[in-house]
Amino acid sequence: MAAQLALSLDNLEAVLAGAGTTLTNLVRLVVHTADVDRLSAHHGVLAASLGAAGAAPATTLLGVNRPALPGLMVELAGTAVD
Template sequence: MAAQLTLSLDNLEAVLGEAGMSLANLVRLNVYTTDVDRLFEHYGVLASRLGADGVAPSTTMLGVTRLAIPTLMVELEGTAVA
């Protein structure tokens, strides 16, 4: 879970970077996970990355049965403003 969460954050940062933004531009973050308990065990990964950019977007965590790719355990959906 920690590795997937880290990769998801890396990918989100890359997409934001292409738009000339960073995690600091996030105003909303939805976290979809197939295992809420495991995500909470690794929530520090998410919190520390957001904290490093001084951002605390409105966040919703949703437990789902599965994601589009069966091996995925976490998916991030962010809204950012310039």
């Protein structure tokens, strides 16, 4: 879970960079997971990355029945403003 969460954050940062922005412009973050308890145990990965970037988006954690693809444990959806 920690590795997928870190990779998801890296991917989010790459998408934001492609749009000419960074995590600091993130105003909303939605975290989807099929295992809320496991994700909660690794919340520090998310908090550390956002904190290091100076980002403090409104964050929602949603438990889902199953992810879109087998093997996925976490999905991030963010909204950024410039």
